[in-house]
Amino acid sequence: GEMYTSLLNVKQAISVERKLIDYLRTYIDQELERLEDIKRFYVKVSDLHTELYKGPGTAMANPLVAFTLIKRLHSEWLNVVYSNEALENTQALRSSYEDKEADLPKLEDLQGAAKGLMRLQDVYALQVTSLVRGRFQRVSNGKPIDIYMPTVSVPLSGDDCFLVGKVAYEQEDYYHSVQWLEESVRLFRGTGGEWSPENEGTLEDALDHLAFSHFKTGNVSYALSLSQELLHYDPMNGRVLQNVEKYEKLLVAASPPRVSGLRRPTTKHVRTRDTYERLCQTQGSQPMHFENPRLFCDYFTNDNPGLLLLPVRREVLSLQPYVVLYHNFITDTEAEDVKRIAQPGLTRSVVAAGEKQATADYRISKSAWLKDSAHSIVGKLDQRISMLTGLNVKHPYGEYLQVVNYGIGGHYEPHFDHATSPSSPVFKLKTGNRVATFMIYLSSVDAGGSTAFIYANFSAPVVEKAAIFWWNLHRNGQGDVDTLHAGCPVLIGDKWVANKWIHEYGQEFQHRCSLNPEE
Ligand SMILES: O=C(O)CCC(=O)C(=O)O
Numbered sequence: 327g328e329m330y331t332s333l334l335n336v337k338q339a340i341s342v343e344r345k346l347i348d349y350l351r352t353y354i355d356q357e358l359e360r361l362e363d364i365k366r367f368y369v370k371v372s373d374l375h376t377e378l379y380k381g382p383g384t385a386m387a388n389p390l391v392a393f394t395l396i397k398r399l400h401s402e403w404l405n406v407v408y409s410n411e412a413l414e415n416t417q418a419l420r421s422s423y424e425d426k427e428a429d430l431p432k433l434e435d436l437q438g439a440a441k442g443l444m445r446l447q448d449v450y451a452l453q454v455t456s457l458v459r460g461r462f463q464r465v466s467n468g469k470p471i472d473i474y475m476p477t478v479s480v481p482l483s484g485d486d487c488f489l490v491g492k493v494a495y496e497q498e499d500y501y502h503s504v505q506w507l508e509e510s511v512r513l514f515r516g517t518g519g520e521w522s523p524e525n526e527g528t529l530e531d532a533l534d535h536l537a538f539s540h541f542k543t544g545n546v547s548y549a550l551s552l553s554q555e556l557l558h559y560d561p562m563n564g565r566v567l568q569n570v571e572k573y574e575k576l577l578v579a580a581s582p583p584r585v586s587g588l589r590r591p592t593t594k595h596v597r598t599r600d601t602y603e604r605l606c607q608t609q610g611s612q613p614m615h616f617e618n619p620r621l622f623c624d625y626f627t628n629d630n631p632g633l634l635l636l637p638v639r640r641e642v643l644s645l646q647p648y649v650v651l652y653h654n655f656i657t658d659t660e661a662e663d664v665k666r667i668a669q670p671g672l673t674r675s676v677v678a679a680g681e682k683q684a685t686a687d688y689r690i691s692k693s694a695w696l697k698d699s700a701h702s703i704v705g706k707l708d709q710r711i712s713m714l715t716g717l718n719v720k721h722p723y724g725e726y727l728q729v730v731n732y733g734i735g736g737h738y739e740p741h742f743d744h745a746t747s748p749s750s751p752v753f754k755l756k757t758g759n760r761v762a763t764f765m766i767y768l769s770s771v772d773a774g775g776s777t778a779f780i781y782a783n784f785s786a787p788v789v790e791k792a793a794i795f796w797w798n799l800h801r802n803g804q805g806d807v808d809t810l811h812a813g814c815p816v817l818i819g820d821k822w823v824a825n826k827w828i829h830e831y832g833q834e835f836q837h838r839c840s841l842n843p844e845e
């Protein structure tokens with residue numbers, strides 16, 4: 327399955343590379359040994375020539391010398407020149423590499439990871455020039471400010487930037503391709519065109535793609551000068567020669583094309599994009615108590631004997647819609663257990679697409695469903711959710727526990743948890759719509775990953791071990807549009823959550839219905 331959609335899988339890839347490092351070490355040792363052998367032959371023959379064959383003919387008087395000369399020329403040189411050892415060494419390396427092929431990321435993973443980086447760039451307004459230096463900075467009042475300080479900073483190479491730029495380029499997303507290829511060209515220029523065996527692109531490739539991206543965004547004069555630089559390295563490139571001619575014609579034309587400027591590609595949720603990004607950037611922005619004095623924190627027992635001795639710290643985040651955070655809902659070891667038992671079942675998360683379910687770029691994670699038969703912890707959590715919410719969460723009144731692990735820049739764009747169409751798969755359980763969501767934060771994150779409520783205009787940060795609860799439906803059964811929410815892209819960290827979706831039926835004695843649309 328895909329690797330980039332779950333950080334767990336990315337972590338597992340480390341052990342694959344560790345194996346590859348071992349293989350390469352073996353290969354290098356074998357090749358060094360081979361070259362040593364060749365060098366020994368070289369030294370032997372060249373020494374003979376400095377010692378024995380100085381004067382013409384004299385040494386040949388010795389038949390042993392004559393014989394060994396003939397033998398060398400007939401077979402020793404042949405054996406050296408046509409040795410298969412280099413090939414055998416390469417083949418051994420390749421076959422051990424191929425044994426690991428199933429565990430290697432695919433092109434889709436590379437593209438997914440690159441798109442994840444561009445998503446983080448956009449949502450957190452990160453500077454590409456900083457990212458390339460391994461830093462996470464946003465420009466504020468003309469000054470770059472660090473929004474996260476990594477303990478190890480990994481600068482990117484010209485080739486790294488080339489690959490990100492190319493992914494954008496191939497999607498005709500010139501807004502991003504221009505920025506990343508610009509960095510690629512700068513870095514490639516800096517290395518003076520030095521060749522590295524691992525590189526995919528060259529300065530010429532980067533110039534070529536950058537020139538065309540600038541042409542597409544209307545910056546013809548820059549496209550021209552980049553193409554001219556490219557011709558300097560590859561003067562006979564017919565296609566580039568043609569482009570130069572085309573760009574020159576355009577520039578002398580009566581009305582050269584206007585520079586359209588760089589605009590971000592439009593996405594599904596343009597209308598809510600600004601709010602969404604603001605809420606993600608100001609992680610955990612919540613209305614302060616003085617702004618809304620009706621918000622409060624307390625120790626909550628729900629009058630349940632099970633909670634009397636150990637009340638839960640409850641934080642009311644919003645009244646409309648009603649959203650609360652229950653602190654320390656789960657213990658560290660319980661959270662570890664849930665992640666561990668979910669691991670083998672993780673598959674790419676899907677979204678409702680008509681009557682069916684499908685993967686989508688707007689939800690990047692893997693998830694697994696846990697029945698209470700999976701492990702005693704699942705039933706225990708059900709019971710605790712029931713005590714806190716007073717709701718019946720037994721299947722099919724509650725769905726199985728959905729454990730989610732986010733991937734690189736993993737996110738879930740603004741959506742409703744409840745069904746908004748009668749054909750939704752949510753109704754397959756025949757227990758009505760999803761009346762409430764109970765979501766447990768199974769991990770912390772270092773940056774990003776907040777849960778943002780778009781119309782309600784607040785975001786809840788990831789609070790490890792806490793759980794968030796809200797009603798999705800009004801008491802009359804209508805969906806509450808104010809519950810539109812999102813999982814912000816994870817900037818730094820490995821985010822895990824568990825969802826418990828509770829349905830309308832089975833709650834008749836716990837959750838009062840009403841025909842009043844205001845409730
Ligand atoms: O991960 C989050 O913060 C939100 C997840 C979510 O909304 C969902 O899984 O439906």
Ligand SMILES: [Fe+2]
Binds near residue numbers: 742811
């Ligand atoms: Fe959701």
